[in-house]
Amino acid sequence: MTRRVLLASRNAKKLDELRRILDEAGVAGLDIAGLDDVPEYPEAPEIGATFEENALAKARDGARATGLPCIADDSGIAVDALNGMPGVLSARWAGRHGDDAANNALLLAQLADVPGDRRGAYFVSACALVLPDGAETVVRGEWPGTIAYAPQGEGGFGYDPLFHPEGGELSAAQLTPAQKDAASHRGRALTELLPALARLAD
Template sequence: MSASVAGVPEGARVILATHNAKKLHELQRILVAAVPGLEAEAVISSAGIDLPDAVEEAVTFQGNALLKAHSAAEATGLLAVADDSGLSVDVLGGCPGIFSARWSGRHGDDEANNDLLLAQLADIPDEYRTARFVCAAALVAPDGTEIVERGVMTGRLLRERHGEGGFGYDPIFLPDGEGRSAAELAPEQKDAISHRGEAFRAIAEHVAQLLG
């Protein structure tokens, strides 16, 4: 990477504290598009350097995002970015929330999570199936500086899966103002309206300042 490109110094790297390949591609795409001069190969995953997952023992999205980002920054000496995100369903009092990835009891089992949530809401009328995706994105520098940004995508839950894209609850989530599920949107369309897109575009501004 050239040191003369938009002020990003040569050799600068950012670590995304995730082992989730689909999430990595999404967050990498957003950061590279938002930070002038930041090239794709400069955005690396904690999985790529064999860092263990941080224990997500906080009780908020922000807390868990900060735990992961601090762990990665301390272990690597790099600028670290992490997110914690999930689905908040109004009729369930905000659940699955921080338990979204393991709602069915098995972490990262998207199919089981979707099956369970659809079953739990089977008798709920459409007007009460409102929900929102929430994302807390954390940026931590090697000197301990920390910044958190938040993003929200509102919508409602469908009664069956639609679309093959995205991941998690995307196939059963209809964003407000859309006629397609989040899983039916092109990546760029989803980035433009998603909770993660909103949070990481805000974080990207701080990444650009710190790298500069």
């Protein structure tokens, strides 16, 4: 018997990522649905001061509205030279939510005069799992690296074309999905959630 679990996202790449991580870990028996697979419900605005607050708010909304266990992720990039910004504002850094090209262009402009040794950054993902009975689990994953001088690669989304993971030659947008799952902030956070998800599958 499969148990349906909601991932509070309309991003097909995030859904695929979670399904791949579950498959890789051998966790079977979960049917992962996205927001487009359930009746629409009011979603609270992302006004939390931390990734964890935003992830929890989204997961609570989803569990309450659908009666399903709900996973939600809030993620972004923190740039050392910008004192940790864009942070929770990553998706709307240039003003409009989800405009990747504009966000990347603004970030590059802000770092135009910053030398290579001061372009440190890290991706952050907070993932929350909220069950219909109110039980909550929140985990966090980080992925350190640097910001490049120009976009590289066609894969991924968000700031991936600008982000060079620590110790690698390729941008996050040049990695295969499997390479990214193994190292990324969201891959690390979702891996931390696996024990709780495995209990759901049982």
